[in-house]
Amino acid sequence: MTAATEPVAAAGAALRIDVVSDVVCPWCYLGKRRLARALDAGIGADVEVGWRPFRLDPTIPPDGISREQYLTRKFGSLDAVAPMHQRLAALGAEEGIDFRFEGIGRAPDTVDAHRLIAWAGALGMADAMVERLFAAYFTEGRDIGERRVLVRLAAEAGLDDPDIGDRLAGEEDRDTVVGEIDRARRIGVTGVPCFILDGRYAVMGAQPPETLAAAIGQALAERSTAVRS
Numbered sequence: 001m002t003a004a005t006e007p008v009a010a011a012g013a014a015l016r017i018d019v020v021s022d023v024v025c026p027w028c029y030l031g032k033r034r035l036a037r038a039l040d041a042g043i044g045a046d047v048e049v050g051w052r053p054f055r056l057d058p059t060i061p062p063d064g065i066s067r068e069q070y071l072t073r074k075f076g077s078l079d080a081v082a083p084m085h086q087r088l089a090a091l092g093a094e095e096g097i098d099f100r101f102e103g104i105g106r107a108p109d110t111v112d113a114h115r116l117i118a119w120a121g122a123l124g125m126a127d128a129m130v131e132r133l134f135a136a137y138f139t140e141g142r143d144i145g146e147r148r149v150l151v152r153l154a155a156e157a158g159l160d161d162p163d164i165g166d167r168l169a170g171e172e173d174r175d176t177v178v179g180e181i182d183r184a185r186r187i188g189v190t191g192v193p194c195f196i197l198d199g200r201y202a203v204m205g206a207q208p209p210e211t212l213a214a215a216i217g218q219a220l221a222e223r224s225t226a227v228r229s
Contacts, residue, residue: 014046020194022054023133031193031206033095038212051126053114054192064145070107098139108145114177132157
């Protein structure tokens with residue numbers, strides 16, 4: 001657990017967990033499910049989970065590129081990435097995730113998806129929106145860089161906003177999302193998922209539920225110590 005540089009929550013407030021992630025990151029999907037298991041195990045305090053944007057590859061153009069082209073450019077060949085996909089499929093199955101990498105056709109730009117998550121978050125629905133985006137991309141092979149797809153996914157996640165299509169077609173909150181992504185890199189987030197606990201510590205990677213639960217417990221204990229001192 002490494003130090004972070006966020007404001008510290010007030011004593012008595014819910015423990016804030018900010019998850020810096022990208023919805024085309026399979027490790028982030030794994031980390032989301034593992035965090036849920038850690039929280040289900042019982043932390044003994046109110047916990048508030050928030051989602052912060054990240055882009056695995058800022059060089060991907062707005063209309064995306066083929067998944068094959070992306071993987072070849074990043075790993076050298078499709079064969080080179082096959083062992084990682086096999087490992088992720090096995091780990092995902094343990095968390096109830098049905099990774100179907102072979103069905104993914106595009107590597108999308110995810111700024112619009114992150115805008116959608118932000119709007120869902122304002123309604124207390126960010127978790128549902130993030131889950132729907134992950135499943136759409138990794139299990140259903142849908143292009144989550146396509147705005148018409150995002151409109152449908154928003155409805156499927158329960159986000160009842162008839163103006164979502166128009167909002168996505170405009171520039172609303174684009175600068176805010178891009179600024180958040182830049183800020184994550186400035187504070188030292190170079191890989192995701194990154195779990196920022198109580199604005200004080202960062203846990204990097206899709207750690208096992210037991211590791212996440214222990215880190216959350218430590219953050220709670222240190223908060224209690226600070227209040228007593």
